[in-house]
Amino acid sequence: MTARSVAFPVYPRQQVRLRTRIGNWLLGTNAALVFGFLYAPVLILIIFSFNNTRSVAVFTGFSTEWYSSLAQNKELLDAARNSLLVGLIATIASTLIGTLTALAMERYRFRLRTTFDANLYLPIVIPEIVMGIALLLFFNQALFPFLQNIFGIRATTGLHTITISHIAFDIPFVYVIVRARLADFDRTLEEAAADLGADEWETFKRITLPLLMPGIIGGALMAFTLSLDDYLITAFTKGIREQTMPLYIYSLVRRGVTPEINALSTALLLGSIGLVGLSLTAQNGGPVYTKGMSIGAGFGLGLFGLFSTFALFSSGEFTAAALIIRLLFLLVFLWVWRSYPGFREELGDTNRSGKILAWISVFIAAAAAFLSAVLLSS
Amino acid sequence: MLKFFRRKRSLQLFSLISPGGLWILLFFNLPLLIVLFISFVERGRAGSIKLPPVYTLENYRQLFNACSSQFSGPNCDPFLYISIFGHSARIALVVTFWCIALGYPLSYFISRQKQVWRDALMILVIIPFWTNFLVRTYALKEVLATEGLLNSFLMGVHLINQPLDLLFNEFAVNVGLIYGYLPFAILPMYASIEKFDYSLMEAASDLGAPPWRAFLRVMLPMTLPGVIAALVLVFVPVVGAFITPDIMGGGKIEMIGTLINRQFGVSRNWPFGSAMSLILMLMVLIGVTFYFRSSSEETRRAM
Numbered sequence: 001m002t003a004r005s006v007a008f009p010v011y012p013r014q015q016v017r018l019r020t021r022i023g024n025w026l027l028g029t030n031a032a033l034v035f036g037f038l039y040a041p042v043l044i045l046i047i048f049s050f051n052n053t054r055s056v057a058v059f060t061g062f063s064t065e066w067y068s069s070l071a072q073n074k075e076l077l078d079a080a081r082n083s084l085l086v087g088l089i090a091t092i093a094s095t096l097i098g099t100l101t102a103l104a105m106e107r108y109r110f111r112l113r114t115t116f117d118a119n120l121y122l123p124i125v126i127p128e129i130v131m132g133i134a135l136l137l138f139f140n141q142a143l144f145p146f147l148q149n150i151f152g153i154r155a156t157t158g159l160h161t162i163t164i165s166h167i168a169f170d171i172p173f174v175y176v177i178v179r180a181r182l183a184d185f186d187r188t189l190e191e192a193a194a195d196l197g198a199d200e201w202e203t204f205k206r207i208t209l210p211l212l213m214p215g216i217i218g219g220a221l222m223a224f225t226l227s228l229d230d231y232l233i234t235a236f237t238k239g240i241r242e243q244t245m246p247l248y249i250y251s252l253v254r255r256g257v258t259p260e261i262n263a264l265s266t267a268l269l270l271g272s273i274g275l276v277g278l279s280l281t282a283q284n285g286g287p288v289y290t291k292g293m294s295i296g297a298g299f300g301l302g303l304f305g306l307f308s309t310f311a312l313f314s315s316g317e318f319t320a321a322a323l324i325i326r327l328l329f330l331l332v333f334l335w336v337w338r339s340y341p342g343f344r345e346e347l348g349d350t351n352r353s354g355k356i357l358a359w360i361s362v363f364i365a366a367a368a369a370f371l372s373a374v375l376l377s378s
Numbered sequence: 379m380l381k382f383f384r385r386k387r388s389l390q391l392f393s394l395i396s397p398g399g400l401w402i403l404l405f406f407n408l409p410l411l412i413v414l415f416i417s418f419v420e421r422g423r424a425g426s427i428k429l430p431p432v433y434t435l436e437n438y439r440q441l442f443n444a445c446s447s448q449f450s451g452p453n454c455d456p457f458l459y460i461s462i463f464g465h466s467a468r469i470a471l472v473v474t475f476w477c478i479a480l481g482y483p484l485s486y487f488i489s490r491q492k493q494v495w496r497d498a499l500m501i502l503v504i505i506p507f508w509t510n511f512l513v514r515t516y517a518l519k520e521v522l523a524t525e526g527l528l529n530s531f532l533m534g535v536h537l538i539n540q541p542l543d544l545l546f547n548e549f550a551v552n553v554g555l556i557y558g559y560l561p562f563a564i565l566p567m568y569a570s571i572e573k574f575d576y577s578l579m580e581a582a583s584d585l586g587a588p589p590w591r592a593f594l595r596v597m598l599p600m601t602l603p604g605v606i607a608a609l610v611l612v613f614v615p616v617v618g619a620f621i622t623p624d625i626m627g628g629g630k631i632e633m634i635g636t637l638i639n640r641q642f643g644v645s646r647n648w649p650f651g652s653a654m655s656l657i658l659m660l661m662v663l664i665g666v667t668f669y670f671r672s673s674s675e676e677t678r679r680a681m
Binding site: 023026027028030031033034035037038039040041042044045048055056057058096097098100101103104105108110116119120122123125126127128129130131133134135136137138141142164165167168171172175225228229231232236246249250253254261262265268269272273275276279289290353354357 | 387390391394395397398399401402405406407408409410412413416426427480481483484486487488494497498499501502504505506508509510511512513514515516517518519520521523525526527529530557560561589614615617618619620621624625635638639642648651652655656658659662663666
């Protein structure tokens with residue numbers, strides 16, 4: 001660390017101190033105001049989700065009635081299930097495709113390479129509404145008439161068109177993140193593996209893929225979040241019946257302010273904290289308490305996975321989709337479990353306040369993840 | 379077979395690139411071409427296009443003369459669409475200004491903290507990125523509502539007697555957009571301020587520069603790439619925004635995004651909506667090209 005205090009020898013000592021003190025005070029106030037502005041509405045939303053009346057201005061008493069009315073809202077539960085389904089398929093497909101594209105662009109030279117690269121950035125920079133209407137017109141004016149006239153297939157919009165569109169806007173994000181990771185890649189490691197007798201496939205499996213993994217997981221989490229949050233493109237490619245979570249929230253928000261949205265939003269907010277922790281850990285960066293966040297989130301989800309799998313078997317209402325979602329929770333848990341020893345080791349090297357901060361984030365993230373999982377799947 | 383595959387680099391390349399290339403060509407480039415096509419044909423009765431297609435420049439001309447359409451009423455303002463574009467650009471400029479004006483000092487503040495605090499504060503900046511945009515906008519709407527917390531607080535302390543109209547006007551849209559896009563401004567500015575070497579400020583002051591001049595002549599120019607990145611990252615999405623003006627403006631504030639959306643909803647004029655979309659896309663691409671020209675590879679990777 002370089003010395004950070006700035007001395008101003010041209011001014012008398014007293015004046016300098018006053019100046020920097022006022023400056024620091026102004027900077028601190030600005031920071032407090034900005035963070036207050038960013039977080040106050042969200043905190044108020046969480047607090048009023050526990051209000052026992054419809055008011056969003058006066059807190060009259062504690063209740064969880066909005067959460068229980070949420071849990072019985074069939075429209076919402078269907079929307080949540082659709083969102084998860086679309087999000088999972090779009091994430092898996094776009095992560096695979098985006099990673100392959102990044103490998104091709106980084107490792108091979110070919111004609112029109114820079115044009116193709118620019119073309120892959122385009123979906124990120126153009127306004128969402130333009131992509132939304134483009135897909136709307138494409139499906140309704142080109143693809144469906146084409147299918148009808150050539151193959152005689154009557155196609156309509158629905159969850160499948162939403163998924164196709166989500167994959168299309170997720171691929172560029174995965175591509176950018178994985179490619180950034182590939183650019184920092186040390187190719188001599190691959191050469192060393194080849195020198196030691198590994199064939200191409202083995203080199204890829206044992207060297208390239210593990211080193212790329214943080215980028216791939218980061219890209220997948222990004223794709224999942226984008227897909228889960230997208231309103232605009234979904235609104236233009238949706239069918240008549242099925243809707244997703246953002247579409248449902250949007251219809252509620254346009255209708256007005258109700259505490260039910262507060263409860264739903266709180267559940268989603270808690271889930272996003274877990275996602276932040278996971279993404280930071282995936283990118284192998286950050287201090288020890290970000291790892292704590294992700295480990296906590298993993299434990300919370302894993303606990304929920306165990307708990308709900310047990311409930312699933314005892315209730316007898318057994319479906320394949322329900323089981324797959326629960327298995328995914330358990331997979332997250334196992335993935336986190338593997339990084340737990342590293343977390344403990346790193347914790348040993350930090351000071352006391354760091355340790356306390358880390359454990360606090362473990363508990364907050366665990367509670368957040370568990371609660372949001374319970375709320376979203378009840 | 380496998381040996382053949384291993385030897386042929388072009389085959390490897392093809393199998394790696396074709397899934398992504400085809401998906402993007404089919405579900406991104408082709409749809410954009412269809413938008414381009416539809417923007418040059420005449421509107422049909424039900425809002426979609428006239429078949430067989432009749433080619434026209436009318437949809438673009440309408441931007442400069444809103445009354446040229448046969449569907450326009452008697453009280454028609456010919457500059458309606460131009461004014462909506464101007465309006466959007468003005469809102470985007472105001473929002474960008476505030477995002478930078480609030481974000482730059484904050485980035486500076488964060489970069490001068492101890493490592494632990496710096497990381498913690500940056501996580502607070504990052505969390506909104508991963509939070510549902512609708513939920514955040516809704517949270518703000520709830521605070522600003524007529525019966526919302528802010529109004530009842532101000533009335534409670536007798537600062538005002540009647541609730542203020544904080545929603546469904548341009549102020550609300552501006553605040554909503556600043557709220558939504560402030561993190562986008564902070565991240566690139568922080569990335570370049572964090573790398574700034576503060577000993578240069580000491581050098582400047584040793585040479586007799588007062589703090590404000592040292593800032594203007596040394597720190598600001600060296601952190602300018604971050605500021606330009608923030609400018610583009612905020613201006614570009616804000617100028618085409620739809621969700622915030624729709625929710626915070628309550629249908630009263632018209633921006634390019636809501637105008638386009640209306641052409642595919644109640645107004646049912648797909649060709650005109652397509653033309654507007656292409657003009658919006660062109661505006662955004664000019665901004666992005668300007669950014670890529672002016673910024674170095676290094677700052678782009680810092681984001």
